[in-house]
Amino acid sequence: MVRFQQMGITRLFIQLISGRASDYERLALPGNLGTAQTSLMLPQIFHLPHYAVRILYGLPEQTEANFLVSARFCCKYHAPEIIFSRFTVPSGAAWQALPVSQSPMPALQEAQSIPHAAREHLLEKGYIEYLPDHFALPGFASRHELALSGKEDFLSFGPGTISRTDGIACQTTPVLSRYIACADQPEKLYTVIHA
Secondary structure, X not given: OHHHHHOOOOEEEEEEOOOOHHHHHHOOOOOXXXXXXXXXXXXXXXXXXXXXXXXXXXXXXXXXHHHHHHHHHHHHOOOOEEEEEEOXXXXXXXXXXXXXXXXXXXXXXXXXXHHHHHHHHHHHOOOEEEEOOEXXXXXXXXXXXXXXXXXXXXXXXXXXXXXXEOOEEEEEOOOHHHHHHOOOOHHHOEEEEEO
């Protein structure tokens, strides 16, 4: 966290586990329930001003109650920004290696009720839904996320960042060595991601 501050990083993504640890392992997803609390405390301890918590919903066998525990956890630690992400079946090698009997599909009916219940809880706690499934405390809406969906020009610097010019969104390479190597040829840094 100290190094992040020294490098000028002002926004951090935390992937918070939102189901049973055994399900995450079976689905070949990253997540460790034991470190969830620490993950939410560290940015506050080191005064990182803006961080976002991303929570998956629609996991196989995930219940509305499971997801609400994670949402309440974020509110307890005053996470400035919370993003709900719909689970999609992974395409990676770890998932492909699972036998059919061990690769359950998302629970569609439960997935439809989860964001609605969690949305009500966040709004009661003072969060604003500034984009669909994107919530933030006042003043903490992500300019990065707004750049993806908005129309206004937006310029950002650094590896993996997004800018918008004349309605076209571009993203710089997330690889730091390539970003530095292209300093004299900035046109090679950007890839168009949305027009």
